[in-house]
Amino acid sequence: MPTGTLISVEQYLATSYRPDCDYVDGRIEERNLGELDHSSLQTAVAVYFGSRQKQLGITVVVEQRVQVSKTRFRIPDVCVVLGKATEQIFRTPPFLCVEILSPEDRMKRVKERIDDYLAMGVSYVWVLDPSGRQVYVATPAAGFHEFKGDVLCTENPVLELPLAEVFA
């Protein structure tokens, strides 16, 4: 349930939420998840990259707390870090954050999350919509835009995600 009460970063970090919540400038923000379409796609992306961790030299985690600024914590659906992850709460920008849209996700809120990731220094944000099979990409250079190809790709290093593999 959303709450209007402000809590401190320390209180947030000392609390376990089920499912975990974002923390935005003192407020707890619930994430829209829990439905099959969301969970299936999240799993598919995590499994795709997870099974290639050694080969690609990456660490793949789901629903990991990421401190995007002094007073904000976000929990990407899937997060990719180059090399081995060591931080319990990520304070170093991940290389890639993947967000899966839920039917409730509104543009403004999605964009706010993306902007938080990019401001932190995340190189790529991918937003996948299971219902419409739309895909959006955000990078610091190109901003937020819809992706029309078949294989999502990053540069330096190259990570590829064939959409047919996850939207199957």
Next chain:
Amino acid sequence: MFERYTEKARRVIFFARYEASVFGSPCIETEHLLLGLLREDDVLTHRILSSISSVDSIRQSIRAVTPARPKVSTSVDLPLSHESKRVLAYAVEEADNLNHRHLGTQHLLLGLLREETFLAATLLRERGISNKSVREELGTPGGAWQSKLLQYLESLPNQFGILAAASGIYVKPDRSPSTKAFLYIGILPPTEPLSELRRRIDEQFARGLRYCWLLDPSTRHVYIAIPATGLQEFKGDVLRTENPLLELPLAEVFS
């Protein structure tokens, strides 16, 4: 019955049932739906009601007009009242009229306001909230923004055809009644889910629209959509269409 409901809308019903049991009501009344809505969707609540104190005052008002009854156990099955059933039917109509596939909290609010003679709508009306004001708040441009844009479009040398709809402005290449709009300019709907928005844009493209510009006055973000590239954020100062050429300096609408 609730297949089209978003998770939030379903939780409104869940919380409404909880509120009814707290008030010891034998059924879920419209006021319980309202409390469920206020409890579940803080974004919508803050947009519609100016402060948390308004939420508290609504609860107090309900308490004042409701006979004191012992709580009902949450394990007891509480039916929806006839009025609440009508509210849900109105919500379906609202979603259909807006061509929204999912039924969300905004449709429930509009449904509540349509059941005019009952407590929920009365309480909202007493706080200056009407169906019209909610529709305006939930994404119809209206007011200064639309006037400013219309004025600008009318001032252009090309004689564009302009259709001001409730949700935004459609622009046609000329004023002939037979030509179709090539451009839509609207406010980014604050409560419409992105997937729903994207689907509606595709529907507009299928009807011949070639450009869709969505402005978010609160963040000054601008999004454009064209059939070839889909939806993307616009980072420049002047929005532009080709064939026919139409330019819209953002300073004209964001000033």
